[in-house]
Amino acid sequence: MNAGISTRITSTPAICSATSDAPALALPIYSVTPFTLLDFPGRTACIVWFSGCNMRCGYCHNPQIVKSKGRGNIGQVMDFLRKRTGLLDGVVLSGGEASVYPSLPDFIMKIRDFGYAVKLDTNGLRPDIIRDFLEQGFLDYVALDYKAPPGKFKKVTGVDKYKYFSETLRMLCAQENVPFEIRTTVHTGLMNEQDVTDIIHDLDRLRYRGSYYVQNFRADNDRPTLGLLPPQARILKLDKLPKPHNFSLHFRNF
Ligand code: SF4
Secondary structure, eight states: OOTTTSOOOOOOOOOOSOOTTOOOOOOOEEEEEEEESSSSTTOOEEEEEEOOOSOOOTTOSOHHHHHOOOOSOHHHHHHHHHHTBTTBOEEEEEESOGGGOTTHHHHHHHHHHTTOEEEEEEOSOOHHHHHHHHHHTOOSEEEEEOOOOHHHHHHHHSSOOHHHHHHHHHHHHTOOSSOEEEEEEEOTTTOOHHHHHHHHHHHHHTTOOSEEEEEEOOOOTTSOOTTOOOOOSSOOOGGGSOOOSSSEEEEEOO
16 A cells, blocks of 8 residues: 555444354455545545555555554455445455455455445555456556665565566556556655656656656654654655656645
């Protein structure tokens, strides 16, 4: 998840104790944001937050999610989603990183059966899963975090796995069936103008034609980041960034 920017986790749903689906899905639910108009383009949606992540971004604003084993109940989430059919039309799968869980396809199939469109927020480290989801028509929208260029990827994410992210990026750019957006969160203690310039040039090389969001890290004094990062000493200089040739560039929280 693009921590520090995305919708703040607000609550677990008001859930009854009935779990009529009682699905045997091993999914570590952290919480549910019951309603959002901001996180799934064109949809009235809820967000299901999954615990656990395969990255360790220093600026992550949700260390409690990353380190959690889950505290919610998948059956209760299914009951919540069943009751919201007709009121909501989309479900955002966020976290943490939802794509790492083997039971996620079963969950997606169940919520698609309810009639929901599905958006996946992902850091892109599981191209095998994303490929499978695309082939099976599981996804209606993807938000992919482009954390950092290759030379900074480990420093920003804590993992030396740019090649997996890159495979996901190239796969998404090579298909036209599922719309997607790309996002980079910038903390200038980790990333600079040249790093974002490198990303813009990479996206142009791939003939990316969607929207690219450069998002300013947002400090939250009452919530330390995963890497206990200090506040930014400066803000990214947006006028130093090149104009993309093929896609639209947007700035958030600057
Ligand atoms: S560690 Fe990184 S990828 Fe994982 S939830 Fe936090 S910001 Fe997102």
